[in-house]
Amino acid sequence: MGDIMSDDNIYIGKKIKEYREHKNLTQEDMAKELDIAPNHYGRIERGENSCTTKKLIKICNILHTDANSIIGGLIITPEHEFEREYDKLSIDDKKQVLEFMKFLNSRNKN
Numbered sequence: 762m763g764d765i766m767s768d769d770n771i772y773i774g775k776k777i778k779e780y781r782e783h784k785n786l787t788q789e790d791m792a793k794e795l796d797i798a799p800n801h802y803g804r805i806e807r808g809e810n811s812c813t814t815k816k817l818i819k820i821c822n823i824l825h826t827d828a829n830s831i832i833g834g835l836i837i838t839p840e841h842e843f844e845r846e847y848d849k850l851s852i853d854d855k856k857q858v859l860e861f862m863k864f865l866n867s868r869n870k871n
Contacts, residue, residue: 769835771808773817776831778806780824794823
């Protein structure tokens with residue numbers, strides 16, 4: 762817990778807010794269920810406060826979702842990393858990457 766906003770806290774807060782709004786719950790509803798002050802809950806959604814694992818599980822239970830739905834986007838696999846970097850390339854560079862991938866695949870078949 763802290764008052765330093767991190768990208769992870771901001772991401773998690775946005776996902777929680779998205780699920781909360783989908784369930785038509787207010788921040789006050791969530792704060793009451795979590796037994797915390799509404800302004801504290803608001804800080805969680807804005808990413809100003811992190812939330813403990815225990816609190817995250819309780820939030821997931823209230824929202825009828827699982828933790829992976831909230832934090833899954835933070836888990837970077839090699840495939841995600843490749844896609845993220847690939848998306849930054851120009852069309853010409855993407856063509857070169859494709860050709861290189863074809864070369865590697867043909868080499869691995871032999």
